[in-house]
Amino acid sequence: MSFVYCKTCDWEQDDFWHEGYTPFLPNWASFYGDLTLQIANGEKWIRMNTRSAEEMNRYCREMGLPGIKSRPILEDEKLVINGELVLVNGNPENPGNSWRSEVDIKDYLSYLLRRKALRIDNMHWMNRDEWVADPNRWICPICKAKDIHED
Numbered sequence: 221m222s223f224v225y226c227k228t229c230d231w232e233q234d235d236f237w238h239e240g241y242t243p244f245l246p247n248w249a250s251f252y253g254d255l256t257l258q259i260a261n262g263e264k265w266i267r268m269n270t271r272s273a274e275e276m277n278r279y280c281r282e283m284g285l286p287g288i289k290s291r292p293i294l295e296d297e298k299l300v301i302n303g304e305l306v307l308v309n310g311n312p313e314n315p316g317n318s319w320r321s322e323v324d325i326k327d328y329l330s331y332l333l334r335r336k337a338l339r340i341d342n343m344h345w346m347n348r349d350e351w352v353a354d355p356n357r358w359i360c361p362i363c364k365a366k367d368i369h370e371d
């Protein structure tokens with residue numbers, strides 16, 4: 221995998237697409253399908269650790285997307301995991317350290333898809349062959365500086 225970016229204006233695009241990578245590979249479509257089924261089944265919230273929920277809301281602000289509704293999980297809430305009652309804040313693998321909030325599933329799904337759309341919109345060269353074949357490949361599509369680099 222590689223991607224290109226501009227050192228002058230900080231523009232960058234997603235990794236070049238190829239057989240092993242696109243924004244929907246591997247297996248993202250079924251993940252989105254699962255989220256829609258949770259919504260169809262009347263579920264409203266999905267667990268996130270606090271850092272993820274905060275980070276997502278920061279990304280939302282940076283990208284001009286609507287924020288994601290979230291709610292804290294109370295210390296004494298309980299949850300059945302694999303048939304066992306555990307404290308919600310007590311991730312069995314890391315007690316007391318995760319799942320401190322839940323985010324609205326619909327907001328989350330919408331956020332993920334909008335982020336994908338922005339990523340797709342931002343692709344100037346879809347694959348590496350296209351970039352290599354472009355005589356203007358070192359010129360930034362945004363600021364026009366001859367400062368494109370490949371990483």
Ligand SMILES: [Zn+2]
Binds near residue numbers: 360362364
């Ligand atoms: Zn630039």
